[in-house]
Amino acid sequence: MIKPTVFVTRVIPAKGLEMVREVCEVILWEDELPPPYDVLRSEAARTDGLLCLLSDRIDAALIQASPNLRVVSQMAVGFDNIDVTAATAAGIPVGHTPGVLTDTTADFAFALLMAAARRTGEGERLVHAGQWRTWGPTLLMGQDVHGATLGIVGMGRIGQAVARRARGFDMRVIYYDEFDVQLPAGISAERSSLEELYAESDFISLHTPLTPNTHHLINATALKQMKPSCVLVNTARGPVVDPKALYAALANGEIAYAALDVTEPEPIPPDDPLLTLDNCLIVPHIASSSIATRTRMAVMSAENLIAGLKGERLPYCANPQVYGT
Numbered sequence: 001m002i003k004p005t006v007f008v009t010r011v012i013p014a015k016g017l018e019m020v021r022e023v024c025e026v027i028l029w030e031d032e033l034p035p036p037y038d039v040l041r042s043e044a045a046r047t048d049g050l051l052c053l054l055s056d057r058i059d060a061a062l063i064q065a066s067p068n069l070r071v072v073s074q075m076a077v078g079f080d081n082i083d084v085t086a087a088t089a090a091g092i093p094v095g096h097t098p099g100v101l102t103d104t105t106a107d108f109a110f111a112l113l114m115a116a117a118r119r120t121g122e123g124e125r126l127v128h129a130g131q132w133r134t135w136g137p138t139l140l141m142g143q144d145v146h147g148a149t150l151g152i153v154g155m156g157r158i159g160q161a162v163a164r165r166a167r168g169f170d171m172r173v174i175y176y177d178e179f180d181v182q183l184p185a186g187i188s189a190e191r192s193s194l195e196e197l198y199a200e201s202d203f204i205s206l207h208t209p210l211t212p213n214t215h216h217l218i219n220a221t222a223l224k225q226m227k228p229s230c231v232l233v234n235t236a237r238g239p240v241v242d243p244k245a246l247y248a249a250l251a252n253g254e255i256a257y258a259a260l261d262v263t264e265p266e267p268i269p270p271d272d273p274l275l276t277l278d279n280c281l282i283v284p285h286i287a288s289s290s291i292a293t294r295t296r297m298a299v300m301s302a303e304n305l306i307a308g309l310k311g312e313r314l315p316y317c318a319n320p321q322v323y324g325t
Contacts, residue, residue: 004048004070004309009035009056012075016298020051023306037062044069049305054078060086071308074318075301077101078237080210084319094318095304097297099157101288106161108287109205109235112259113150116231117203118142119257121281143202143229143256145169151201153217154208154236155181155189162205163187174200178213198225203233210237218242223249231257235287238264247273250280261287 006024008017010032020026027043029035034055035043044050044058044066052058054076060083063069072087073095087094115121119142126132126140150166152159152175163173164187173189175181176197183189197204204226208214218232218241226232232255234241243264249255259281263274266285274280288294304314313323 005046006049006051006305006309007040007043007047008051009040010053012051012301013295013298015295016075016300016302019299019302020305024049024309041065049073049309051075051301051305052082054081056081058082058087063087063090063092070311071095071305071314073301073305073308073314075297078209079318080237082318088319088322091322093304093308093314093322095301095308095314095316096318097300098316100296100300101293102157102161104290104293105158105235105287106165108261109158109162109207109233110165112233112235112261112281112283113203113205113231114145116233116257116259116281117145122278143231145171145203147171148202149174149200151175151192151197151204152189153177153194153197153204153206155183156207156209158235159205159207160184160187162207163189171203177208194222195225198222199227201230202227203231205233206236206240208236208240210239214240216240216242216245218246220245220248223254226255228253228256230255231259233259235261238262238266243272243274246280247277250274250277257281261285 003025006020007027009029011030037057040056041062044062048068049071051073058072058081063083063086069092071093072082074082075097077096077098079094079096082094084094119140123140146169149172152162155175155177166173174192174197175189176192176194223245246258250258257279261283262285263282268282300316304316307314
């Protein structure tokens with residue numbers, strides 16, 4: 001029996017890749033960087049399935065040029081890099097990995113919040129530079145997390161998980177969400193307007209999806225409404241924050257600190273002015289990067305891919321309307 005051919009656009013955790021190889025002939029892109037678009041389009045045109053990442057552009061032109069393509073499986077929760085409308089029109093189900101990274105990402109958002117509050121990045125650099133001379137009563141004084149006010153923008157699964165963690169630090173939690181969110185029992189949080197959240201929060205954590213309404217939601221106007229002592233944390237999507245406005249706010253003392261897992265553009269160029277600031281902590285989009293979570297994401301991606309190739313309903317489908325239901 002001839003196996004279907006699939007293109008896997010990066011080396012994924014071994015368990016997921018082994019599942020795919022048991023069922024498929026695998027063309028694997030082994031470079032750390034994503035395949036160029038012309039390579040991606042060429043491979044899609046001759047394969048039955050794609051297993052891709054957020055950094056791969058799966059647009060209408062690629063879909064229309066891929067007559068044999070039966071399924072697109074993305075190893076990510078989000079799928080704004082995929083033209084889902086074009087895929088649906090072509091009868092191609094699109095898989096993703098919802099829910100799996102909620103707690104891991106919430107853990108990391110809180111890690112960034114605490115690292116920024118207590119200036120741990122600056123402290124590590126100081127030690128490595130040989131500049132730690134003695135204990136000092138004013139050395140790298142940071143901000144207390146316990147008892148502070150945390151503003152959460154986007155109160156979905158991850159936002160709620162962050163709110164649960166804040167309870168252990170006796171934080172007051174306020175939140176903004178454009179939808180009417182019904183909070184589960186055990187989460188104590190007050191709904192507010194964005195303006196109130198900006199004005200009252202000691203820490204602001206972003207967990208909103210990237211949409212036309214949230215693109216550069218955190219802009220110069222928003223930043224001017226925040227406390228000078230405010231710490232901004234972004235583990236959502238880079239373009240939710242206007243990087244030029246953020247640089248100006250940090251450089252001019254309009255807010256105290258930013259901690260970013262995501263940037264615009266991504267990866268951030270080495271000459272970006274944000275990298276010159278001591279009060280900006282930037283890490284390389286690793287909020288979901290625990291061994292258990294990334295392995296589970298790889299397995300879910302493999303399950304979606306294999307189901308699509310077998311003509312079965314994807315267990316985690318971003319466009320269920322492709323099935324007519």
